[in-house]
Every structure is written in C-alpha cells, then in structure tokens.
Amino acid sequence: MLLDFEKPIADLEAKLEDMKKIASESDVDVEEAVKSLESKIKSLKKDTFNNLTRWQRVQLSRHPERPYTLDYIYEILDDFVELHGDRNVADDKAMVGGFGTIDKQTYMVIGQQKGRNTKQRQMRNFGMANPEGYRKALRLMKLAEKFNKPIITFIDTPGAFPGLEAEERGQGEAIARNLKEMFMLKVPVICIIIGEGASGGALGIAIGDRVVMLENTWYSVISPESCSSILWRSWDYKEQAAEALKLTGKDMLDLKLIDGIIKEPLGGAHTDLKWMSKEVKKYIKSTYEELSKQSAEERISARIDKFCSMGKFKE
Structure with missing residues (x-):
C-alpha cells in the first residue's frame, strides 16, 4: 500500500x-x-x-504493514509464553502478554495487538481493548511484580473499545485502576509507543519509569479525525486537527511528556523490521540496566514525580 x-x-x-x-x-x-x-x-x-507533517506521521503510524506488538515480541524475545484471561470475564484478544527472555533476562511483555487481515482485525477488535483486556494487563503486571520481573509495554491502539457493553463492564474503572496500580509497581516498567497512542486506551498501559515513542508514531488525548468531528462537525479538517494537537514524538518530547524517541529506518518501521527490532531491543537492555540500579522506592518516587510534574498552566 x-x-x-x-x-x-x-x-x-x-x-x-x-x-x-x-x-x-x-x-x-x-x-x-x-x-x-x-x-x-x-x-x-x-x-x-x-x-513529514504531523498528519503524514499519523498515516505512517497506521500503515497496514507496520510491525505490531507480536511482531516485536517474536523478533526480540526468546521463549515467549503467552498468558491468557483476566480471571473474571474473558480473554481479550486485543491485549496480549506473557513472559519471555532477552539475553537470559526474563521480562513480562504486554501490548495491544491489531490484526493483519479482516478476520484477524475482527478477532483482535482492531486493537481496541475491553475492560477485561486492561484487567488482564494488570493481572500480568502483578504477576511480574510477584516474581520480580521487569515489565515492557507496547502501545498501539486507536483507543479503548467505546461500546455500550464495555462501559457496562467498567471500562473507565479498569483504566483508572491500571493508572493507580502502575504508579506503585515495584519492578522497572518500560513503555514503548509503536504505532497509535490514543487517549485512555493507550494510557492504561503507559505509566512507566521510561515512556518512549518510535519516530513515526503519535500520542494524544484524541485522534485527529475525532477532534475534527467535534470541533468542525466533519472529518475534513483532520490535518488541521493533527497540527493543533501536537501529537508527534518531537512534540511530546518538547512538552516533556515522554522520555525519548527511537529512530526508525527511512520510510518507516515496516521497511526493515529486523533493524527496527534491534533498535528497540538495544533500548530495552540499556534502560533496564539503568533502572535496575535503583531501588523500588526510588523508582516509584521518580515515577510519581515525573507524571505529577507534567502540564503547563497559569493562575
């Protein structure tokens, strides 16, 4: 395409x-x-x-050949074992997770997964998790904490599923609980935005000691199309909305909302999965080495301070 x-x-x-x-x-x-x-x-x-303009980066983040969570998992990790279910309602296919190793160090890896074709997209609900997806993610994070294993999250979602049944099962509560619990996790948490990072759906697994974005990704409270439809009652102004939202990695870094950007190969991550995976792996290893030198109390305190200091305001 x-x-x-x-x-x-x-x-x-x-x-x-x-x-x-x-x-x-x-x-x-x-x-x-x-x-x-x-x-x-x-x-x-x-x-x-x-x-590239901001809207063009949004387009690139949605490229149908772009690597998804499981692509990175199978390229980066050895001995990956996927774990299922939230032990309450169901196993949400839009959220995947499990244990795997990188150079003999075990990690818990969690992320949203989109589908490659129509059948897969329906099964994965286009990467839009239900409450049970966020509850599964939290269960796996707590399991990692129990066994003192670091956590990696891959964020790639157009948002949490907005359906009536999701709201009835407590979508807002599930995401809010994840935010609260992730602040207090005693193990290192590394969050990487690999595609779309939309709204609370992304934030539900994005509270970490380090939050980084791949070069051609976006992270925002709302998608450009939704923003355009609210402000202009039409999707025709999505490009202007993307500019106004300042949603690219560079924008997020300037606003001190993320900790770094991982470069992509020329043309986007989908042009060279192996090279991109090596860069992500390199970042994970060096960051874990840095975070593992700190005590759990130091990491939790720094994590809370980082997120509490975000935002600019005038009185």
Missing part, C-alpha cells in the same frame, strides 16, 4: 526498474542514468521522510 506522499518516490522507483530491465535485455549502456536516478530517489526519500 502506498501513502499519498510516497507516490512520487514510487514513480521514480518504477522508472529505475524499467531502466534496469532495458539494460538487461539490450546492449544499451544506462549505468550513468541508473546511478543518477538512484541518487535522486535517495535524496527525495530523505527529504520526504525528514519533513
């Missing part, structure tokens, strides 16, 4: 393929032309992806 801003690059790449095909089928020397075109493509790619 091509996004609008990727089309000029794709057109040049198609020309390059045609040129190489001509060279292989005839004696025409096109070596100089090929080199020139390759250089032009590289320059255009760099210029395009280094100057």
Whole structure:
C-alpha cells in the first residue's frame, strides 16, 4: 500500500526498474542514468521522510504493514509464553502478554495487538481493548511484580473499545485502576509507543519509569479525525486537527511528556523490521540496566514525580 506522499518516490522507483530491465535485455549502456536516478530517489526519500507533517506521521503510524506488538515480541524475545484471561470475564484478544527472555533476562511483555487481515482485525477488535483486556494487563503486571520481573509495554491502539457493553463492564474503572496500580509497581516498567497512542486506551498501559515513542508514531488525548468531528462537525479538517494537537514524538518530547524517541529506518518501521527490532531491543537492555540500579522506592518516587510534574498552566 502506498501513502499519498510516497507516490512520487514510487514513480521514480518504477522508472529505475524499467531502466534496469532495458539494460538487461539490450546492449544499451544506462549505468550513468541508473546511478543518477538512484541518487535522486535517495535524496527525495530523505527529504520526504525528514519533513513529514504531523498528519503524514499519523498515516505512517497506521500503515497496514507496520510491525505490531507480536511482531516485536517474536523478533526480540526468546521463549515467549503467552498468558491468557483476566480471571473474571474473558480473554481479550486485543491485549496480549506473557513472559519471555532477552539475553537470559526474563521480562513480562504486554501490548495491544491489531490484526493483519479482516478476520484477524475482527478477532483482535482492531486493537481496541475491553475492560477485561486492561484487567488482564494488570493481572500480568502483578504477576511480574510477584516474581520480580521487569515489565515492557507496547502501545498501539486507536483507543479503548467505546461500546455500550464495555462501559457496562467498567471500562473507565479498569483504566483508572491500571493508572493507580502502575504508579506503585515495584519492578522497572518500560513503555514503548509503536504505532497509535490514543487517549485512555493507550494510557492504561503507559505509566512507566521510561515512556518512549518510535519516530513515526503519535500520542494524544484524541485522534485527529475525532477532534475534527467535534470541533468542525466533519472529518475534513483532520490535518488541521493533527497540527493543533501536537501529537508527534518531537512534540511530546518538547512538552516533556515522554522520555525519548527511537529512530526508525527511512520510510518507516515496516521497511526493515529486523533493524527496527534491534533498535528497540538495544533500548530495552540499556534502560533496564539503568533502572535496575535503583531501588523500588526510588523508582516509584521518580515515577510519581515525573507524571505529577507534567502540564503547563497559569493562575
């Protein structure tokens, strides 16, 4: 799938393929032309992806080929064992989690999971967790705390499921309880936004000692489309809404709402999953090494202070 801003690059790449095909089928020397075109493509790619608008980054975060939670889990962790159910209502397929190891260190990994095709998307509810999903996540966090294992969360959701049945089962309470309990977890907690980070649905597993975003992701109280429909009664102003919301990693870092940004390969995380996974793994290992040197009391105190200091206001 091509996004609008990727089309000029794709057109040049198609020309390059045609040129190489001509060279292989005839004696025409096109070596100089090929080199020139390759250089032009590289320059255009760099210029395009280094100057994306906020809305374009939102589009990239939703790319259908973008790696999801389980992609990172299977690339980064060894011996992953998925755990199921909230021991109350059901096993929410939109929220996955379990134990796995990175270089012999065991972690509890939890995250929202979207689907690749229509059938999977229906099963995973498009990555929108019900209350039982957040209660499952909390159960797994408490299990990790019991066995003194660090926690990693991967955030990628368009929001918590807004259906009537979810509200009847206590969606707001489930998320609020997660926020409260995550502040007090005695083990290191590392939160990584790998795609969409929308509203309380994202925040429900995003209270950590370190919260970081991949380069082409977004994190906000509301999606650009929903913001546009509330303010302008139409989705047509989603680009203006994205600009006003200041929802990219750079914006979040400037506002001191996250702790860092993990660079993506040129073109987005979906262009090189192995490279992207290595970068995420590198970040997890170095951050855990840093956090493990602190006592549980120090981590909890710093975690509370970090979130309490967020926001700017005037009296």
